[in-house]
Amino acid sequence: MPRTSPPAPKRAAAPRSAGQAPATHSTLVETAELAPHLGDPRLVIVDVRHDLADSAFGEAAYAKSHIPGAVFAHVDRDLSAPRSPHSGRHPLPTPEAAAKLFGRLGIGATKQVVAYDQGNGVYASRLWWMLRWLGHDSVAVLDGGFAKWMREGRPVSTDVPHVAPAKFVATNVLPTVNATGIAASLPRHGLLLLDARTAERYRGDADPSDPGGDPDPSSGSDPGGASNPGGGATPEPPAGNDPAPAQASLSVAGDRPLRAAVNRIGRFSVPRARLRCRLGSACTIGVKVLPRRRGSSRLGGATLRLRPGAEAALRARLNRATRRALRRDGRMRVRLRVALPDGGTRTLRVVLVARS
Secondary structure, three states: OOOOOOOOOOEOOOOOOOOOOOOOOOOEEOHHHHHHHOOOOOEEEEEOOOOOOOOOHHHHHHHHOEOOOOEEOOOOOOOOOOOOOOOOOOOOOOHHHHHHHHHHOOOOOOOEEEEEOOOOOOOHHHHHHHHHHOOOOOEEEEOOHHHHHHHOOOOEEOOOOOOOOOOOOOOOOOOOOOHHHHHHHHHHOOOOOEEOOOHHHHHOOOOOOOOOOOOOOOOOOOOOOEEOOHHHOOOOOOOOOOOOOOOEEEEEOOOOOEEEEEOEOOEEEEEEEEEEEOOOOOEEEEEEEEEOOOOOOOOEEEEEEEOOOOEEEEEEEEOHHHHHHHHHHOEEEEEEEEEOOOOOEEEEEEEEEEOO
16 A cells, blocks of 8 residues: 655744633643644643653654744653652652743643643643642643644644743642652552553553663552553554544542442432543443442433543432432442443442442
């Protein structure tokens, strides 16, 4: 089959003057939504491309070409504190150091930030999380990253923009937990541990980013931790014009029963089980709530519809008889049966706890 070359990328046009303000985005933003706002002074675009096996990759890729107006942030130097013998690869910087970095990147309180990396968002999402950690919610990850931007033939540049420093003020520093806190929580199963590293590192195998072995003391899994490798978070769409069939994946934390608190009788959520619609058209997922005994009638249910790339906690509505029983007994053990778009099903054990 003859090979076809991808369309040549367009060079950047002159920055457009600020027109209509870009809509506020706090999760994902599409390339088609970003492109019309290149040059808008209310927008800060940050290139976070990185490779664990080659720390110079991101800077070299940025120098070669980047989205017009984008500034560069290095995962090792900028988004991490210096490593120590007892830390992992990328320790979290202090709030003061992070705020200083964000100000240097030109991020102020009124700015909409868009972060991107080479594709799946695993590095861009670090900047996304850090900004939200310090109270800046107007930050989104570019869906598909620079790879999708290039496939669509959108403009690129080699110019390094002049950035006017901004005053970044941490308005609400969210709590974090350290290794001591995690260790103290293990007997009580008080925390959900989700390991977003590669599956090899989770198992304690040799890290593919470290040829010859993994000297990182953090290799291996925490007791009770579940693995959800970050590299597979938002897969690249397939080449060609034919969309892939809708798929959904169900990530469940470990094998222990999941616990769901009912804040208002009649509705519950399972924060440890999440559905993501991977590719193609929207996913429709059916949820049934069943008693623990097989063959019994359903206690409630719902239909969840997700657009491509979206993610949501499983939610379902309990029927009236179940709500009465939950009010009376205070807790209830049920099964949650999820029908996936590919025809498969998944059953979760859930403990509902009524709260006043």
